[in-house]
Amino acid sequence: MSSRAIPTFFLLSALLLSSCALPGGETSAAEPAQRQFFAMNTLMTLQITGEEAEDALSAAVEEVNRLDRLFSRSQSESDIARLNAHAGDGTDVPLSPETTELLSLALEETSATAGAFDVTVAPVIDAWGFGTGDAGQYRLPSEGELEALLPLVDSAALHVDTAGNTARLDRSGMEVDLGGIAKGYTADRLVELLGEYDVSSALLNLGSSTITLVGNNPSGQPWRVALKDPQDEEQQILLLSLSDQALSTSGAYEQHFEENGVTYHHILDPRTGYPAQTGILSVTVVSDNGARADALSTALFVAGPEQALELWRADNSFECVLCLEDGRILITQGLEDQFLYNEEDSHGYTCEIVRR
Amino acid sequence: MATPARSSAADRLRPAPGDALVVLLVLCAALALLWLLRPAPAGELTVEVRLDGTLIGSYPLEEADAPVYVDVNAPWPLTLELDGRRVRISHSDCPSQDCVHTGWIDEAGEQIICLPNKLIISLVGEQDTQSKDFDVIVG
Numbered sequence: 159m160s161s162r163a164i165p166t167f168f169l170l171s172a173l174l175l176s177s178c179a180l181p182g183g184e185t186s187a188a189e190p191a192q193r194q195f196f197a198m199n200t201l202m203t204l205q206i207t208g209e210e211a212e213d214a215l216s217a218a219v220e221e222v223n224r225l226d227r228l229f230s231r232s233q234s235e236s237d238i239a240r241l242n243a244h245a246g247d248g249t250d251v252p253l254s255p256e257t258t259e260l261l262s263l264a265l266e267e268t269s270a271t272a273g274a275f276d277v278t279v280a281p282v283i284d285a286w287g288f289g290t291g292d293a294g295q296y297r298l299p300s301e302g303e304l305e306a307l308l309p310l311v312d313s314a315a316l317h318v319d320t321a322g323n324t325a326r327l328d329r330s331g332m333e334v335d336l337g338g339i340a341k342g343y344t345a346d347r348l349v350e351l352l353g354e355y356d357v358s359s360a361l362l363n364l365g366s367s368t369i370t371l372v373g374n375n376p377s378g379q380p381w382r383v384a385l386k387d388p389q390d391e392e393q394q395i396l397l398l399s400l401s402d403q404a405l406s407t408s409g410a411y412e413q414h415f416e417e418n419g420v421t422y423h424h425i426l427d428p429r430t431g432y433p434a435q436t437g438i439l440s441v442t443v444v445s446d447n448g449a450r451a452d453a454l455s456t457a458l459f460v461a462g463p464e465q466a467l468e469l470w471r472a473d474n475s476f477e478c479v480l481c482l483e484d485g486r487i488l489i490t491q492g493l494e495d496q497f498l499y500n501e502e503d504s505h506g507y508t509c510e511i512v513r514r
Numbered sequence: 515m516a517t518p519a520r521s522s523a524a525d526r527l528r529p530a531p532g533d534a535l536v537v538l539l540v541l542c543a544a545l546a547l548l549w550l551l552r553p554a555p556a557g558e559l560t561v562e563v564r565l566d567g568t569l570i571g572s573y574p575l576e577e578a579d580a581p582v583y584v585d586v587n588a589p590w591p592l593t594l595e596l597d598g599r600r601v602r603i604s605h606s607d608c609p610s611q612d613c614v615h616t617g618w619i620d621e622a623g624e625q626i627i628c629l630p631n632k633l634i635i636s637l638v639g640e641q642d643t644q645s646k647d648f649d650v651i652v653g
Contacts, residue, residue, distance in 0.1 A: 201627050290609075369652050381649045382650075391653075407653045442653075
């Protein structure tokens with residue numbers, strides 16, 4: 159080999175090697191820390207990337223469990239169980255600041271959505287057997303039974319004092335269930351908590367229908383979020399490309415049962431006591447605020463497409479995707495540059511952008 | 515007869531045997547790298563069973579003549595069916611039955627969840643990350 163050929167060989171080999179080796183090295187450096195655990199009646203998956211990812215992960219899991227112990231309706235020592243136990247006896251029940259903050263946020267959403275979202279709907283949820291996760295408990299309550307329960311669904315009879323950290327339910331038999339907002343609020347608390355750590359990105363999946371994204375994904379690109387087809391859980395209808403946002407989805411497919419040929423699902427209209435039938439199959443809300451996204455996904459489903467879009471037009475704090483029974487997917491303007499929809503793989507849906 | 519003066523490498527137009535050797539070595543290096551960095555073949559898959567966060571069982575998925583059934587001692591007992599390179603929960607005493615309705619899973623990274631039991635069945639193995647065009651599914 160000539161004296162020039164040897165360095166040429168090594169140079170070429172080195173180039174080849176370095177070009178092949180780089181991507182692998184980058185991947186391992188950005189490997190996220192991940193943990194799965196059961197809390198708030200669901201399976202949660204937290205994925206965090208950054209220098210202090212492991213410490214942040216442990217703190218986040220601890221925080222979720224702490225908030226679960228406050229907000230759970232089934233744990234007898236929780237704030238919410240104690241509040242419910244004192245319903246109608248005139249007691250201002252002492253609660254943690256997080257619980258009064260969340261109750262107060264829930265009341266704001268009730269007022270903003272004209273009662274389409276209401277945390278005092280619990281007695282009606284129980285009458286249908288939803289919320290237990292036990293399909294054997296689902297049942298069709300009689301009209302009379304629902305009529306008797308509806309006076310107990312009344313957020314005006316829930317009094318929250320955020321300064322004194324107490325709350326009171328006016329009528330005996332009233333119950334609060336925070337299932338429609340607690341996970342979104344918890345996600346917001348986690349984002350705040352992660353701010354105390356050296357963390358570059360996080361995927362906070364609090365039970366697949368409530369997801370919060372921190373930063374970009376570990377490869378530095380916006381997170382790619384696929385929306386489930388409400389008519390076929392194996393398929394996805396479109397992709398959203400998002401950073402630093404919270405998402406929440408409500409779909410009629412999650413819990414349902416059939417009786418006498420009629421399908422009844424678990425998203426109940428607090429004003430009627432019956433499952434909301436508004437032509438919506440699923441709602442996904444995107445917002446900076448997880449609690450708002452969580453509450454609104456239920457509220458918009460209950461409100462129906464027209465009122466949902468009215469709410470959106472009157473409010474700049476969220477965007478949404480409405481998947482309708484007539485095969486249309488309505489996407490609000492703010493998501494126009496952030497969604498990817500493949501017409502050839504659309505599963506029969508057509509996409510429309512809704513403008514203000 | 516005088517030996518003709520040999521031109522310097524820089525002036526030469528025709529390749530010399532040394533250059534051919536370089537080309538050969540680079541080609542060999544490239545081929546070796548291609549072989550080393552080839553996509554991993556569909557590797558071994560292992561079924562991991564976690565009950566409320568604790569690993570309680572691990573079973574390699576192997577081609578077999580007949581399905582293998584594994585009884586899991588969970589709060590609501592259930593049975594796993596391992597059939598070649600796939601697994602499902604074939605029976606569960608749990609109230610929701612969502613885990614049974616999930617059906618078969620056969621790819622690394624897939625999971626079956628039994629919420630009432632706080633149980634996760636995971637397929638662990640080499641994941642084909644290239645084929646995924648999203649980070650997470652919401653819904």
